[in-house]
Amino acid sequence: AQSVTQLDSQVPVFEEAPVELRCNYSSSVSVYLFWYVQYPNQGLQLLLKYLSGSTLVKGINGFEAEFNKSQTSFHLRKPSVHISDTAEYFCAAQGDDKIIFGKGTRLHILP
Amino acid sequence: GAGVSQSPRYKVAKRGQDVALRCDPISGHVSLFWYQQALGQGPEFLTYFQNEAQLDKSGLPSDRFFAERPEGSVSTLKIQRTQQEDSAVYLCASSLPGTGGSGANVLTFGAGSRLTVL
Numbered sequence: 001a002q003s004v005t006q007l008d009s010q011v012p013v014f015e016e017a018p019v020e021l022r023c024n025y026s027s028s029v030s031v032y033l034f035w036y037v038q039y040p041n042q043g044l045q046l047l048l049k050y051l052s053g054s055t056l057v058k059g060i061n062g063f064e065a066e067f068n069k070s071q072t073s074f075h076l077r078k079p080s081v082h083i084s085d086t087a088e089y090f091c092a093a094q095g096d097d098k099i100i101f102g103k104g105t106r107l108h109i110l111p
Numbered sequence: 112g113a114g115v116s117q118s119p120r121y122k123v124a125k126r127g128q129d130v131a132l133r134c135d136p137i138s139g140h141v142s143l144f145w146y147q148q149a150l151g152q153g154p155e156f157l158t159y160f161q162n163e164a165q166l167d168k169s170g171l172p173s174d175r176f177f178a179e180r181p182e183g184s185v186s187t188l189k190i191q192r193t194q195q196e197d198s199a200v201y202l203c204a205s206s207l208p209g210t211g212g213s214g215a216n217v218l219t220f221g222a223g224s225r226l227t228v229l
Contacts, residue, residue: 006153032215044154044202051215053196090153093176094216097208098167099144 002027002095006102013081014110021076021105023091033074034092034099035065044090050074061085083109112206115221117203123227124193132188132224136205142216143186145178146202148223154202160186161208193228200225 007022025031035047048059055067061084063078074091086109091102124130129152136143146154147170151204156170171178175194180186190197204218214222 034217036218043222044204044218045192046217046219049215049217096218097142097161097214098156098159098170099218100156101146101215103153104151 002031002093002098002100004091004093004102005101006089006091006105008105009103010106010108011087012108012110015083016080018079019077019081019085019107020093021089021107023074023076023102025072025074025091025093027072027093027095032094033065033067034094035063035074036090036092037061038088038090038104040087046075047089081107081109082091083111085109115203115205115219117201117221117224120222121225121226121227123229125229126194127192129191130193130226132178132190132201132203132226133185134188134203134205134221136184136186136203137219138184140205140219141183142206142208143180144204144206144216145186145188146204147172148200148202150199157188157201160229163215190226193226195228198226198228 003026005024013019033050036044037047050067058064088104090104118133127226145157148154158168159176160180177189200223202223204220206216
């Protein structure tokens, strides 16, 4: 069965510092992987996706993620965060047709 | 339409009432998903349609929950005899399967319907 684990429920980071949000998945079949972002009082929107090909994928707002099959991970990174990145970030995996989400990581930017 | 539209945005129900939540997906999107998001949690899968066929309903928490998409477009999630534990945001998302030549479902979400059961 599919599962997605986000190891950190909340990550505080200083503005302009780098950040990594961790995600691990389990699946018995090949997966497609996604990161979605939910800004305060807004709906979920796609940040980036891995379907195939290059394991390093780039998304909107300067975020990128790396697919690591051997470690079953898909960690999200940004070299320098801004106050506008304050949001909840959800990792998701599709193994058959349905998409399973992690519990989310709240990114808290410190001034 | 330009995006996924959900109504009502907010619904307050008394325990035991029936509620119906509507989702209008992006025109032409074949796949439609329903999720339940409790406060501070990630979206939990409820059910999935491809056109009018309900292909997976394994996430529906009880037989009080029922979803339909009779003409392969608009979908309705119905909750009968609501309980307090049903309080959550119900998210609808649609996708064109096979985005980029793959079988991936890249979801576009609606704003959600927030249900509060008193």
